[in-house]
Amino acid sequence: MTQTVDDGNADGAETVRITVLLEGGHRETVTVSLQDPQLEILMRQLGAPDPGLRLLQLPVREGQAMLAVRSDRIVGVVSEPPMHMDLSDEPLAAPAVEVSKVFVKDDFLPSEQLKRVYAYALKNAGRFVETSTSSTDRDYRQSEVLFDFPEIAEDIRTRIRKLLPEVHAALGCAPLSSTIEVQMTAHNDGNYYKVHNDNGSEDTARRELTFVYYFHGKPKKFTGGELRVFDSVIRERRYVAAESSQLVTPDDNRIVFFLSRYLHEVQEIRCPSHRFEDGRFTINGWVHQL
Ligand SMILES: O=C(O)CCC(=O)C(=O)O
Ligand SMILES: [Fe+2]
Structure with missing residues (x-):
């Protein structure tokens, strides 16, 4: 997986502002590091309907609040500056298998x-x-x-x-x-x-x-x-x-x-x-x- 930011970050701060669009028309804006693994989970969720469910915890409102949301409740994201993530290095659609415990x-x-x-x-x-x-x-x-x-x-x-x-x-x-x-x-x-x-x-x-x-x-x-x-x-x-x-x-x-x-x-x-x-x-x- 690779991601590129088309613009900005000239100061070397590897962050991106993401507006997360949630079910029901809600939205929250977060600033996350490009290295934050939650960013990839967020983007994969949009591409694949069925990955294993995850709980995302994203600091919002300048770190004064925490958005905790199930990964399948996210319907879209807006990134500033524009960000493109190449997720083609892994198949998207294979859902995670949960092995039963007996x-x-x-x-x-x-x-x-x-x-x-x-x-x-x-x-x-x-x-x-x-x-x-x-x-x-x-x-x-x-x-x-x-x-x-x-x-x-x-x-x-x-x-x-x-x-x-x-x-x-x-x-x-x-x-x-x-x-x-x-x-x-x-x-x-x-x-x-x-x-x-x-x-x-x-x-x-x-x-x-x-x-x-x-x-x-x-x-x-x-x-x-x-x-x-x-x-x-x-x-x-x-x-x-x-x-x-x-x-x-x-x-x-x-x-x-x-x-x-x-x-x-x-x-x-x-x-x-x-x-x-x-x-x-x-x-x-x-x-x-x-
Ligand atoms: O008899 C069994 O091994 C399972 C029975 C069962 O699945 C059930 O009663 O719901
Ligand atoms: Fe049964």
């Missing part, structure tokens, strides 16, 4: 409690109901869910709360509220859950963190059912799935956590016996924002 912990439950949870699922097989999603597409998700299992749910919540400081540190997210939704699911032959996020509707917007605890009978009688978590790119101010992703195998007694906004899917399960007890089971849910 926290995985094995041996989540003591073995006695794991046995109890599996036995509970089998005993309550008749209370599981078909899942639905907020999507109108009937083919979006196939599995069965149990919403009410107080004998197990409170113990799971307590264990999750204990683990949260470690999860926060690993995922780099802020402290979360103590509200934890839980459900139990069963996936059998041919079941799946297509690409979705967990907090995209008004009802689910408070979900910050998704967790999934996996268990199954032994020996394992199904294949597939991996969880795929996609990396993200921002397009038109929304997170969408990048081409890259990571796969998590639904190992017995494993729990995973990830941000609910990540796009993810459950790959199709093969369970030749079709028997409920041979399926892929989870206790999954969401930790809410404060």
